[in-house]
Each structure stands twice: as structure tokens, then as C-alpha cells.
Amino acid sequence: MVSPELSQFQTSPMAKHGGRSKASSFLADGFLFLAGGTMVALFVVWALWSGLNPPSPSPSPGLSTTVDEAKTTIPSAKQDCATGAHAHGVNMRDDPPDPTFYDDPKLSYAIEQQPIIKNWDEKRREWLKHHPSFAAGARDRIVVITGSQPSPCKNPIGDHLLLRFFKNKVDYCRIHGYDIFYNNVLLQPKMHTYWAKIPVVRAAMVAHPEAEWIWWVDSDAAFTDMEFKLPLERYKDHNFVVHGWPHLIYQKKSWTGLNAGVFLIRNCQWSLDFMEVWASMGPQTPNYDRWGETLRSTFKDKAFPESDDQTGLAYLILKEDKWADKIYMEGEYYFEGYWLEIVGTLDNITEKYAGIERGVRILRRRHGEKVSESYSALREQYLKEAGYGRYSWRRPFITHFTGCQPCSGDHNRMYSGDTCWNGMQRALNFADNQVLRNYGFVHSDPLDSSTVTPLPFDFPA
């Protein structure tokens, strides 16, 4: 019917060219062991008080402790978190005639289009003033963006996997009340593969002035803890959050010192400016080849000559305080985690959680899917010992199939395609079991995506 085209829209470049640095993961996830029992107890109290977000034993030793600049956060008319309410009551039927930035003929949704947007923070604030129902709660509002290439995948099961990964994200967003947008076009035709996300995120900022954050999540990443929520409070002085380890960038000058496949970016002027600079290293510019050389000479372990978004990001962090100061390198929990270190731990985690539930009746209580967040908050106190990230038995937040390339099928030669495929099945079914439970069913075999059985009342007592 149609011949599959070449993959135009891949995920993180690391995927194609190498595995992860074991050292990075080890160090990254080791932070949790630094926290003493008292600290943990304190944070558990905080977590219960704040309603949901799992606690952070200690601030990241990255950039966050060194900066204290003026926040670019748009002040929201009313903050609803303190009441424990997840209010997203908004009036979608009203757009008052008062002029906003949308009425400016020079406004562009496209990246690199002149003139570049200025005073965005003020413009967003103005828009929110005219849309008070959106202003309430704006501070924590997140829109998730993901996507893949416009054409069918070369890998025969590629699109099936993309479909399941997308379903997984939609599940997560439904449970937490987030909007999600799937993009499958190239908004800037020359910004292919891992560059494609920048123009999409840029357009989404203009399309969603009601959202404080845009959260890019690669198509090959799955939410494997359906309960965990981003600890936004931790990022209040930053505009960009990425999984990363400062010493690997600053000392080791490694291009795998961060992973650009998942990032959270604040909808603010800083971010618009940052994305222009970031995008200027891309294949649509005359400087693309020169950027490739610069990046490779700076990050000696970079595996291929072309300029890529991930090394570009690392470069900007390394070279310019203006950017680095507002970028939070999250190294504590699995902001995104390498699947190869995760999938083998999932069965044990399932058993650990079941063990807790056998002892705590309230965690076995059936409930409406829409009030799941209240049970996540209750569970938190029993996860004190779990830790975060590597060597922990907490459900990993996001499992990223870096190196598997589900769409093209050109996976890293370190492992077989079956290893990838089985890993994805395991992770997706692990996540799906958390969702299906609220519909009364379970995959008894984590490798059997097809078969489910009804869950008995009071499971797993």
C-alpha cells in the first residue's frame, strides 16, 4: 500500500551510537544513599503534607544550589496545591476580545522566524489575566509532548511499539489530568531526527500559554511508575530539567553526561531564547558542520561527527552560565532511566509492592481511577526504604529504551533485538498492570501482553 520511508524522526542520538556510561548511572543514582534516616523521615512528613509528590532526600548537587536569580515563574492568581486539591477547572468556552499576543501580526509559532518573541513572560501573564480560570493552577500546569516520524517505521513491529508507548503516556496523563500532544510532522523540515523536538516544543509554548511547563518525552520512553509526579517545587528556580550528572559534563567532558530524550522546560522567555541558541547548532543552519567539529573536540567521547541536540545541550551547559544557571540536572530519581539497568529489577519491585500491600489494607482498596493520586500519597510512607534510581526497589519513573530504536530497528549491537523487545514488553506490561488494576484486571505474566485475568477483591491479600 505504501512503502515505508527512511526514519526521519529518531529519538536520542545516543540510541544509535552507543550504550550508556555505566559510571554515570552508578554515580547518578547513588545520591540516595547520602540521605540519613532523619532526613528521610522529614521528607516523608513533607510528602504526606504536600499530598503526593515523593520526597527528595537532598537537593541535587548540581547547579541548583548555586543560583538564586529572579524567578521567571508566572504568578498564578490562586495556588490550589496547598489545599490538596488538584483543581483543573477551566473555562474552555471563553476567549475575551481583549487583545493578547495572539493578535500581534509578528508573532510566530516557528523557531528561528524573525522577529523573535520578546517579553513572553509578560505576554503570558497578560493572557492569564484575561483567562482567570486558567490562571488558577497555572503554576503547576504541564503539557506533555511526544511524537514520531510521519511515515511508517522500517522495523515491522516499530509502529506497534510506538502505539503501546503512546498508550502508556496517555494513561499517565489521564491519571494525573495532564494534556498530551503527539506530533508526527516536521515543523522545520531540515530539523530531522533528534532535532525535530525543538520546533515542536517551541510551537507548543505559544499554543499553550495556560501551561507553565512543556514536558518532552521521547517516543521510546515509558512511564513505569504511574503514581510518581515530578517534584516541581524542587525546580522552582530553574527553567529546564534534564537527567544528568554535572561532574560528567564539567570534569569528564562526556556527551553522555545527560540525556536529552526527556526534558521539562518552563514556558518563559528564557526558554524561547535558549531554544533559539540550542536550535542554532542544528542541520538547518550553515554552521552545522562547524558545530559538529566544535562539539566533538569538546566532548572527546562523542561517537559521531554530526552536531546533535544532546551534545549541544551539554556544550551550552559547559560554556555559558546564562544557560547553565537555569538548568537543573536531575540525577536522583529516574527522570528517565536506562532500560538495561531497569528491566531486570521489575519483577522484584512488583513483589516488594505486593508485600507492602499484603500488610496495608487501605492500599488494596479498590477505587475510581480518577482518585488514584490519593492512594499514591498513602503508599509513600511505605516506600521510605525503597530509595530512588539504581539499586532501589521503587518503581522506576520513566524507563527509556535508549539504543533500541524501536521505529528503525537499528538497535545497538551490544544487545539483540529480542532483548529490546522483551524489555519493552516487560516495562509496558509492568506499567499497564498499574493501570489495568483500576479496571479490575492484571497481566499475570509480565511477558504476555495479550492475556489478562480478573483481579480478585482485596488483591493481593
Added chain:
Amino acid sequence: MVSPELSQFQTSPMAKHGGRSKASSFLADGFLFLAGGTMVALFVVWALWSGLNPPSPSPSPGLSTTVDEAKTTIPSAKQDCATGAHAHGVNMRDDPPDPTFYDDPKLSYAIEQQPIIKNWDEKRREWLKHHPSFAAGARDRIVVITGSQPSPCKNPIGDHLLLRFFKNKVDYCRIHGYDIFYNNVLLQPKMHTYWAKIPVVRAAMVAHPEAEWIWWVDSDAAFTDMEFKLPLERYKDHNFVVHGWPHLIYQKKSWTGLNAGVFLIRNCQWSLDFMEVWASMGPQTPNYDRWGETLRSTFKDKAFPESDDQTGLAYLILKEDKWADKIYMEGEYYFEGYWLEIVGTLDNITEKYAGIERGVRILRRRHGEKVSESYSALREQYLKEAGYGRYSWRRPFITHFTGCQPCSGDHNRMYSGDTCWNGMQRALNFADNQVLRNYGFVHSDPLDSSTVTPLPFDFPA
């Protein structure tokens, strides 16, 4: 990596076995011509007043005019529609300890599991009482359910198409604030293909007591009017809505007198009872073969011997007032429409809408995606002449690729696979252009899914 299994999860049975009755579509969509100018004007006033929903020129001449039984609608604590507000402010973090139906050990999410749920309306009402933030707005709350088979499609581009169809539904749901759930497991292993949706809808009712309606939409159906909303007020005395034409069922005894691939079902006791009866004609029962014979002898044009959900539904309408009285056969607008009569009209519709916009500045105004509904309401007054359904130039609400079988690829021999594939591209890009516009882009060529260009300010002036 894995060998694709046989398709277990197909869409409407008609798809496999025959095209649509041309007569049905003709008659179905002819109703709009019955409405006089005065009626139309009246309904336009109503539409503007009510904020959004396109008006209905006349009630369906089906069953709706003959019944007036007690409503099973759960009374909501507060109705927010009259204010024009689309409030979906809910507290997702609170599940009070008061016992609800979830605490009943005998409650089952599975269909046909004894004991069958009783007093569901009261139980839901009770749950809503304990969750007042969900009670507000409950009367109009919709959860969309769709899904496909657990395994990769046999058709090489099948999963790619499913991915795009799913993206399309997520877009529609984001614009209108609906939750959506994608199911890709068989909750009742023997209820395969077109029977699979019944157990899913059943489980979703129990999982979503906050929702008044569950809306099943087949995987091969696309929203092609991103603005149109279900005229729920019209269905207030009914519990089940399906695209159908009473005379084709009652007089002609045709199994194509309705299409079971898209239906809206009220989350109430009647629906639970109805689904038990409907499901009892399925392949999991000892009576499956006998039902096949009964259905075929009643609906002589039925093309294959097995009992199927669609003919089963038609049979229940024909034979039992208890069910028929609460089923609304929507024949006026494209509750779902046959793609072959739709795709050829899309270019003209695009031109008609652009023509209106060239004359009406406010319709060209850029705006946040989340307030799109306010522009749909404004557009309505310019669509007076458009009509609904066949021969109209209103955007068709849902385009259903009946007979194309995107996943298996076993399309009806009436047309080539390319006809199906091109039709899907056209329909999906037609829909995508309505979405992308709020992100500043457009597919200039409706057959080119990959390429988009930035939209100039004030387009299409």
C-alpha cells in the same frame, strides 16, 4: 523480533464482509432537508445560547419520539453548562473512607461474572455524593474508549495507521477536555474481534463512576470535525446512542440498519443489564451458534453465519421494547459516517470553511488551543446552510473506515487498498489541519502527511 499474530481485535463486522447500504446513507442524511428555514434559525439561536453544540433541526424520527420513561440520569450536584463554563475542576487527591460500591467484595469489573451488579444508579449517586468535585459536571462527563489487538498488525502499515487514528482521538479529547482510554487486551479472552469492546466498556463504567457516558469509538474511525460536540441534550431520555436508521431495521430487516462501531452508552443500571444481554450472544457462550442462526434468519442480508455484535444489537432493538425504548438511533449527522461517501467531499469543505473565514475576521483570530471551543460556537452561525451528513458541506463529525480493515489489511474487495490508504491520509490530514492550526502550521497538500508549512497571520484572509 516477533511474528505478528492473527488479528484478534477487529472493528465492525461489516468491515470484513461488505460495503454499506447506499440507501441507508441516503435516507439517513436526508433528514436535514426536512427542516424549514425557521426551524434552522431557531436552532441557531439555541446553539449560540447554549454555547457550543451544533443544533438539531428535528428530533430523529426513530424511537426517541415514542418513549418517555423515567430517566436514569444521575442528578449532578451542580450543572455548569448553563453558565457556559466547561468546568472540569476535580479533586483527584481525595478518596474519603466512607464505604462505596468499591468496598463490596462481590463487585466485579468483568462482564458475566456473578453476581451481576444491582442498583448501580444508586451506587454511582452515592459515590458522587462522597466526591462532590466530580458530582459537579457529572451529567455531561464523557470517557472515550477505543482500542485494538494486543499484537502487531498483519498489515505492514496497520499499526502506523492505528497510531495516527489514536493521535487523532487524543487531539479531539484534549480540545474538549475528555478522558480517553486505549485498550489493547482481551478482557474476556473468548470475546475477540468486534465482541471485545463490550467487556472493556463494562469495566470502564465501574472504573469511572464520575462519567455519565462511555463513548466507544472504533480504532478505524477518525474525528474529522474537531469542533463538533455530541448534542447530549438530545439524548437525555436515552441510554444508548448509535448511528442508525429505524426503517432499515424495522421494515427492511437489514443488519446494516445501524453501525455498532461507534456508540455512546450511559453509565447506568440499564446499560449494565443491556450489555449482559448483548454479550450473551457472543462467542464465549454455548448459544453462540444458535444466535448466529437466529440473527441470520431475522436479518436476511447478513453476510456471514457467525453471531456478531452489530446484528445482535439490531435484533435486540427489533425484538425488545425494553431495550429499543432507550436506544436513540442518530441518523441526522455523521455520528459515524462511511468514508467512501465522505473523503471526496473534504476538499470542497475546506474551501467552504476558508470562504467563511475570509469574510469573518474573528474566525481567523489566533487563540490558545484550550479556548478553541469558543470559536466553534462563533462559527456555528455561518454554518446554517451547511446541513448535516450526506450532501452537506459541514465537516463530517466522524469518518469511519468501515471495510478498510487497516490492521489486518483484509479490506473489502470493492476498492483497492490504496483507495483506503489515501482516504485515511486525506481524512487524518483534514483533521490534523484543524489541530495544527493552533500550533501555527498546515498540511498544504491533504495527501502529504509529512509536510507542513507555517500559517501566515490572519490566514486565510
